[in-house]
Amino acid sequence: MYQSNAHEQWANEHRDCDSQPSVMDFARVSFVLSEHAGHGPGCAQYLAALTRASSVLD
Ligand SMILES: [Zn+2]
Numbered sequence: 693m694y695q696s697n698a699h700e701q702w703a704n705e706h707r708d709c710d711s712q713p714s715v716m717d718f719a720r721v722s723f724v725l726s727e728h729a730g731h732g733p734g735c736a737q738y739l740a741a742l743t744r745a746s747s748v749l750d
Contacts, residue, residue, distance in 0.1 A: 699723065709735040721745050 706713055706724050709731055713724065721741045728738035 703727065706737050709737050712736050713740050716741065716744050718745075 702720055702723050706720075706727060709728065713736075716724065721744050724737050724741040725745065728735050728741070731738050733739070
């Protein structure tokens with residue numbers, strides 16, 4: 693299914709907590725936030741998604 697393939701690809705692209713993700717659309721932001729929830733302030737993926745989420749919601 694399209695949805696599950698997309699999520700597999702995202703999981704692969706965003707699996708490294710130390711790497712800064714590139715531009716994300718809102719669906720991907722939501723995905724990263726749930727994948728990296730609870731990783732704390734050392735998780736660059738989570739922080740970038742949070743920053744992106746606040747700008748998307750503007
Ligand atoms: Zn993480």
